Amino acid sequence: MARVVSAAGLAAVLLLGALACAPAEARVRAKDNKRYEPASAIRPTHPQGPLQIVVSIGSQRLMVYDRDRLIETSTISTGVGGYPTPTGVFSVIDKEATHYSNIYRGASMPFMQRLTMSGVALHSGQVTGRPASHGCIRLPHAFAIRLFAITRLGARVMIASGEPAPVAIEHPRLFRPMRAPTEADPAADLSGPAKVAVASALELQTGAAEARKGPGTLAREAALRALPVSVFVSKAEGRVFVRHAFQPLFDAPAAFRDPERRLGTHVYTAVDTGDDDTGMRWTVVSLSAGERAAGDAGAAARRLARGPAYAAPADAHAASPLSPADAREALDRIELPADAVARISAMLSTGATLIVSDHGHNREMRAKGTDFIVLTK
Numbered sequence: 001m002a003r004v005v006s007a008a009g010l011a012a013v014l015l016l017g018a019l020a021c022a023p024a025e026a027r028v029r030a031k032d033n034k035r036y037e038p039a040s041a042i043r044p045t046h047p048q049g050p051l052q053i054v055v056s057i058g059s060q061r062l063m064v065y066d067r068d069r070l071i072e073t074s075t076i077s078t079g080v081g082g083y084p085t086p087t088g089v090f091s092v093i094d095k096e097a098t099h100y101s102n103i104y105r106g107a108s109m110p111f112m113q114r115l116t117m118s119g120v121a122l123h124s125g126q127v128t129g130r131p132a133s134h135g136c137i138r139l140p141h142a143f144a145i146r147l148f149a150i151t152r153l154g155a156r157v158m159i160a161s162g163e164p165a166p167v168a169i170e171h172p173r174l175f176r177p178m179r180a181p182t183e184a185d186p187a188a189d190l191s192g193p194a195k196v197a198v199a200s201a202l203e204l205q206t207g208a209a210e211a212r213k214g215p216g217t218l219a220r221e222a223a224l225r226a227l228p229v230s231v232f233v234s235k236a237e238g239r240v241f242v243r244h245a246f247q248p249l250f251d252a253p254a255a256f257r258d259p260e261r262r263l264g265t266h267v268y269t270a271v272d273t274g275d276d277d278t279g280m281r282w283t284v285v286s287l288s289a290g291e292r293a294a295g296d297a298g299a300a301a302r303r304l305a306r307g308p309a310y311a312a313p314a315d316a317h318a319a320s321p322l323s324p325a326d327a328r329e330a331l332d333r334i335e336l337p338a339d340a341v342a343r344i345s346a347m348l349s350t351g352a353t354l355i356v357s358d359h360g361h362n363r364e365m366r367a368k369g370t371d372f373i374v375l376t377k
Helices: 007-016 141-150 193-213 215-225 291-305 324-332 338-347
Strands: 036-038 052-056 061-065 070-075 088-091 094-096 112-114 121-124 137-139 156-160 167-169 230-234 239-244 247-253 265-273 280-286 353-357
Touching: 052 280, 061 141, 070 141, 088 265, 121 141, 137 141, 156 265, 167 324, 239 338, 247 338, 265 324, 280 324
Parallel strands: 052 156, 121 137, 230 353
Antiparallel strands: 036 070, 052 061, 061 070, 088 156, 094 112, 112 121, 167 280, 230 239, 239 247, 265 280, 265 353
């Protein structure tokens, strides 16, 4: 959750310098902040609906989309040399306005938004428009503050070699809201003193548990409970996995037509409900097809680090980008059990995501404590 920073505290943060995932770096200079380019002509006063953040390693830019449009964009600096920024599907799993690296000798990382438990994060730092960090995504200071203010835990982040963007999609296999059965009240059949006693016991039990946790933990748990459901269909594992509040709920088998063909990696987001709450409007972001694109992202980063003159032409090494037709075809080829679809539909709300990918579990996606993390390299 975002924290309120006093004027004195903010001034101190500004003096701490730019921080990426490196032990010692130059201070953030005033000219770096000019790289923050708000899309003021199209940005609403407040983001509308769920946020989707796209990081392009090839163009060294970050784009923020809400339900309907691009609302922010900025130049960034990603990983260089032997410290490439990973590509794939991530989410914000932690936020700290004041943070210091436990890997790089306490390097300051203001307005940190963690993407992996191994240390990759979005944060304020020196931005050159070329790869320059140890794997993190450095943001101009003014932009880092703005982004920190509008994101919440669970905000979806997609890192790619190109610049994929959300597009509207309709498909019969995208989930539709379904009302879940109402849970039984344990005191519903009681009356008088017995009902009061049960209610009091439950209240005392809840109060004791909250007292042991402390306000910080309680606030984080409340934020996680408010998250929508996340669904991951993995062709590598032949299963569909469901998580909520960074915790696994259930998984089930998934079947794939033409399993020898690649699906690509697609992130479908439920951005708005219909007028009668029985429909859902979806968008999809499709990452580049093929393993080669991920490998070329690291090569592009190394070329860019040497300067613009060394950058390869935009289409020289990139794999073909996926299209909405590819995203629809991927859904055509997936079969999920009816009971799994019903359970997911009963939990569906705005902001829910469905990730479809050829890839499976990896070193960054923990059994508990993270949303789905899909590495495409």
